[in-house]
Amino acid sequence: MGDRDDPETIGRRVQRLRIERGLTQRQLAEPSYTPAYVSTLEAGRVRASEEALRHIAGRLGVAYEELVTGRPARLATDLRLRLTEAQRTLATGETEQARRQYAGLLAEAETHGIGEVRAAALLGLGECALESGELADGRRFFERAEECLADAPLPGRVPALRGRAVAHYLAGELRYAVYLLESTLDELNRGGLHDPDALLLLYASAIGPYMDMGAHARAAQAAEFALALAPQAGDPALVARMHRSVARTLLAEGRLAEADASLAKAAELYRTLQLRTELANCHWMRGYVYAQDGRLDRAEDELREALAMLTAKRAALYSSQVAVELADVLHRRGRSEEAAELLHEVLDGLSSERGAVHAAAAHRLLGIIAEDARDTEAAEEHYVRALSLLERAGAAGDLADLCRLLGDLLRRTGRVEAALDAYRTGLGHRTAPGTTTLGPAPAQPPL
Template identity: 90%
Template sequence: MGDRDDRNAIGRRVQRLRAERGMTQRQLAEPAYTPAYISTLEAGRVRPSDEALRHLADRLGVGYEELATGRPARLATDLRLRLTEAQRTLATEGAEQAADQYAGLLAEAEAYELAEERAAALLGLGECAVETGELAAGRQYFERAEQCLVEAGAPLTARVPALRGRALAHYLAGELRYAVYLLETTLDELNRGGLHDPDALLLLYASAIGPYMDMGAHARAAQAAELALSLAPSAGDPALVARMHRSVARTLLAEGRLADADASLAKAAELYRTLQLRTELANCHWMRGYVCAQNGELPRAEAEMREALGMLSATRAALYSSQVAVELADVLHRRGKSEEAAELLHGVLDDLSSERGAVHSAGAHRLLGIIAEDARDTEAAEEHYVRALSLLERAGAVGDLADLCRLLGDLLRRTGRVEAALDAYRTGLGHRTAPGTTTLGPAPAQPPL
């Protein structure tokens, strides 16, 4: 039962407001009611009608909603405006500053039982936690946001950002299959239920591309990208469209369409510049660097990735900074700067683990193994390859497992361990499936485009 229906709470509120204004019960009651009625109401022995509440609110000089619920006038609107400001802080200044704002907003929303605003604050705290690499905390915030919306009776479309946040936290923690499960079941429920909200669908399809690619499900990744591109013109959120362009670039790269990928990222960069979304712009530099690296433009790739790393470090986005550092190290190694690459990798490995950035942690060990092989330190190289293999197997990132098994097998064969090398090759062959033939099960229903 809320305060609107709680006669005791309303009675106490009327008494407090009357005393603050120095009014007698007779002054408050006139001309429509009696002092005895006001006395009974303040004692909580009667529930006031809407008409009585409007009369009392007018006499006390407060809004009807404030008197009925205890919420200051325009509180919800003010909270929403400040939530928008916190979103801007997250985008332009960094997660730590934004988290302080969101925490204060959450306390206010909880105090006044504003479910929608409470969920938005929890969602913001989740985004901040993910950006700083606190994945377990982020997942809890997203779960609380979703539960808050469920209890408030919000439709599935309103719960999509929280569900996507949960999937992102699991994905970054190396739990690829569960991340895909969350995204696909939500997509299936939306499309089968006729809930064809463009923003919600675009967010889900764009978020699924990364896990699909890492799992080797290239056909599904390409299909998700195609659907995302089809939905983009109908989406109302330009930041979402920009994020989509960045994600779609990954599938274009897989198809060898480097120019198209670069063009998609250029569109994203322009939108991010317009919106001053610092972290997303940094991610865009990161992906542009990846495009350049795939195209053999190593000096430009290094410049783009250094730009991304600088921007992410400035906003203290620890996990993303560690991930881009791994890819920058690969470019440095390919440019003959192996010592600098190894130093960079050792500097970020403490920030990565099987529960926090598993795929990039494996990438760091893989590259350290290659550098060790180049230096003829086969013992260290084998150790790094085995650690990388374990991380990828736990994450289910089959897209990289076959290549790693080949590296390990070649190393074992060169050191005379033929049987062990054959075992590594067999393991790798088991992961070389045709694109899209993972054990993900049926694809989710599609929207009518």
């Protein structure tokens, strides 16, 4: 009853369809209603019951849904089927094709006023924009999706909120990204809205910005929560394909409600596929912990697993942080040439506008490798470029560490005054991770 047009719109539609079919008001009304009732309904002066509208729809030869919404009976189901196709396309890394599919869905959803499909299409376009590095466009799509979902419960708005946070994070706006993620987690956990998928998505997305801000304890805790919340699925892509095939069969037989249910299961599995990609962050976090503990073989295994979980289309922005960490492990294992090659690949896909923090991390490590090879000129050049990138992004903890490295290099080459300046700059950026850069940790989920 909630998804139907107002009485005046329905009345005009009934009148138009009746005239098109050459029926009188009496013929439409009989045997259950009077011509006067039909006249009142057509004038929009009565809110007809579902029973009455189903009777009239039957006499007019149209589906009830089409009569009360103006949409062809199968339109919503057909759009949902196409939506799962677009989700599958995006999950397999075909970003441009997925973008075209989502754009077509958005246009049709807006034409017919199907809010659920419109929001899903906007979210899909936002994800496509993130994958192709169009961060401002992505943020706008997520903001529009949030507006579309304004009346939905918070768990339903989480994908849009998370998308906006990731767009800010990839643009180098670390603190604001963390604020968005943590405030949403707080609202979910304190409000008792313990939706596992929503929580998993937020915790997995918070790991990257936490690490870049030096809040390693929070990153480790977020990874622990995400892994505990991770849904168990054997082969979600295979099961999703099965549900899509079943939906097509049900559609052909006119069993729309069952087709919709099958499509809903397919859509959920495609969301799970995307969550599994997010879980690459958790393997990255494990790799980081192993590296800090000196267990470099385990660290390399976890970091390679994280890279393997990320699609090739996401390499430039999503896997750069993992690649830098892996390069550090390779360097520490005595494979500096392999590490340097990996770092140059990272830098080829990034710029100061896209992934500044990760580009800075690559330059920092290349500087360390150059120092080990006694190429002080190259080392200084990499440190200075990293410093410029980090100052723009506001990554305080990394800036302090980099200033120390640069100061040590300058001191060893006899430039004491320049070294002192570098040390002073570093002290100005020094913060305790997780305290002055971040507020209190968000409330914990019940696990």
